[in-house]
Amino acid sequence: MxxxxxxxxxxxxxxxxxxxxxxxxxxxxxxxxxxxxxxxxxxxxxxxxxxxxxxxxxxxxxxxxxxxxxxxxxxxxxxxxxxxxxxxxxxxxxxxxxxxxxxxxxxxxxxxxxxxxxxxxxxxxxxxxxxxxxxxxxxxxxxxxxxxxxxxxxxxxxATQFEQNTVSRRADILLRRARDYIHSHADNDLALEDISKAANLSKYHFLRLFRRQFGITPHQYVMSCRINAARADLDDGTPLDDVTFRYGFADLSHFNRRFKRIYGMTPKQYQQSIRR
Known part of the structure; x- marks a missing residue:
């Protein structure tokens, strides 16, 4: 920055x-x-x-x-x-x-x-x-x-059309299953095979579909979900060290780099900012 x-x-x-x-x-x-x-x-x-x-x-x-x-x-x-x-x-x-x-x-x-x-x-x-x-x-x-x-x-x-959870294409339904699985297992050591199984797709077919749909790889999406979950914990006042290791970051330096590339500041700076 x-x-x-x-x-x-x-x-x-x-x-x-x-x-x-x-x-x-x-x-x-x-x-x-x-x-x-x-x-x-x-x-x-x-x-x-x-x-x-x-x-x-x-x-x-x-x-x-x-x-x-x-x-x-x-x-x-x-x-x-x-x-x-x-x-x-x-x-x-x-x-x-x-x-x-x-x-x-x-x-x-x-x-x-x-x-x-x-x-x-x-x-x-x-x-x-x-x-x-x-x-x-x-x-x-x-x-x-x-x-x-x-x-x-x-x-x-x-709004030109009001929608209540209307997703018709099969690929969209399967990818939503995968995304929901990632959100509910953000603090787990996720593997590509685990996520693709949740979507009932082969591993490499899933990888192609996911990247085409969302513009990033499943790994990048998992990292984004972990950062968001970590931010929610920081909002609740969870100690920084606890948050770091809960979501699989190797150390505080690794967590700092990832968090800063999405929120523009370190986790500690963020927590201090919202507690002012």
Missing amino acids: GQDSQFSFSKSRYLPDLTVLEAAMDSFSYDRHAHDEHSFGVTLRGRQDFFSGGEFHRSPPGHVIQFNPGEVHDGCSGGEEPLNYVMVYIHPEHLEPLIANAVGALRARDFRVGETLIHDSVLRHHIQELARLITDQVGSRIEQEFSLYQIAARISQR
């Missing part, structure tokens, strides 16, 4: 699993990874170049970036001007009930936003307002809840 790159995480005092990232980047580049949460970001300055959904995107100032849970992506500063952006991470358990309420459904399990790069001044305002309430630690619980609902309502308005 260059000396000119800065990252700051803030947790909501009222809403569990709601996190805000403020980032200033120049030379830093994220490894390809995925988050367990819905991610909504706003490019404030410069240009954000990133891969997601099998293609490359460029986000100029004022645009909204959206990643669904489990969606593989990376990111770096594009152009000559340094990049500044804010990102809000919302766990599906907190967003999906609001989506269901906004569209008048009983539930919205596995709701997916169909757009990655969005130009919408209303949505941008709601994201920035929620981020402000959390990072500045101002306002009340109901203000944060209402701000979150406004994001859900706007996303629902933009």
